[in-house]
Amino acid sequence: MLNIIIVDDEPLARENLRCLLKEFTEINITAECSNAFEAIKAIHNQSPDVVFLDIQMPKISGIEMLSMISPLHMPYIVFLTAYEEYAIKAFEEQAFDYLLKPIDPLRLNKTIQRLLIINEKQNLEQLKTDKYLKYIPCMGHNRIYLIDPNDIYYANCRTSGVYVFNHDNVEYYTELTLKTLEEKTQLIYCHRQYLINIQKLKEIRFSHTSHTDIILNNDISVPASRRYLKLLKEQLGLV
Numbered sequence: 001m002l003n004i005i006i007v008d009d010e011p012l013a014r015e016n017l018r019c020l021l022k023e024f025t026e027i028n029i030t031a032e033c034s035n036a037f038e039a040i041k042a043i044h045n046q047s048p049d050v051v052f053l054d055i056q057m058p059k060i061s062g063i064e065m066l067s068m069i070s071p072l073h074m075p076y077i078v079f080l081t082a083y084e085e086y087a088i089k090a091f092e093e094q095a096f097d098y099l100l101k102p103i104d105p106l107r108l109n110k111t112i113q114r115l116l117i118i119n120e121k122q123n124l125e126q127l128k129t130d131k132y133l134k135y136i137p138c139m140g141h142n143r144i145y146l147i148d149p150n151d152i153y154y155a156n157c158r159t160s161g162v163y164v165f166n167h168d169n170v171e172y173y174t175e176l177t178l179k180t181l182e183e184k185t186q187l188i189y190c191h192r193q194y195l196i197n198i199q200k201l202k203e204i205r206f207s208h209t210s211h212t213d214i215i216l217n218n219d220i221s222v223p224a225s226r227r228y229l230k231l232l233k234e235q236l237g238l239v
Helices: 011-021 036-046 062-066 084-092 105-118 178-184 226-236
Strands: 002-007 027-033 050-054 076-081 097-100 136-140 143-147 154-158 161-165 171-174 187-191 194-197 201-206 212-216 221-224
Touching: 002 011, 002 036, 002 105, 011 027, 011 105, 027 036, 036 050, 036 062, 050 062, 062 076, 076 105, 097 105, 154 178, 161 178, 178 187, 178 194, 187 221, 187 226, 194 212, 194 221, 201 226, 212 226, 221 226
Parallel strands: 002 027, 002 050, 050 076, 076 097
Antiparallel strands: 136 143, 136 171, 154 161, 154 194, 161 171, 187 194, 201 212, 212 221
């Protein structure tokens, strides 16, 4: 079951989407909001799986609203708009999908089916007894990939979920959280949204703007924050 919040300042638009979503038995609409302030409160209180979010709203746009949501409560975001030109910006903000108004029922169905697949719950009870994971379960189309943690170079938490990356920088979606990956693998934090495999570390690069990057041995660059850089240096014996 997907718990969904609809956010749109137009009552008719909310009603139209509500009617379309009621065709899906796996959907549970937990709230409808007319502005960003209501939406942020509802998201933090309810922790929905998905938010259908209008981009153009008064005072605070849908895209601006994303920066106000705690990463701990960030759901999948499906942007809604009548204007195609916002698509690139929406995906830059890690949107799960982007639907044009008026919403095409067939296009909506594709979005819902993708959400249902990616939201399919995995049995994680074994994690409570094993100190480390033998495999990281990653969702694919009609399959689950079992990735060796030692093959992971880094992990990244985005709006659309947590992804792990291999030597070729191919990404795999996992329902595990960064916290679980930190506790159950050898991956460590270098940024609140990134974990790295310290065994794949090539160099720490400092810029003149006080920005720091971790360069892995496949030449992929990952950001490092000041908060976690000190801990990383300690583990490397640099302080």
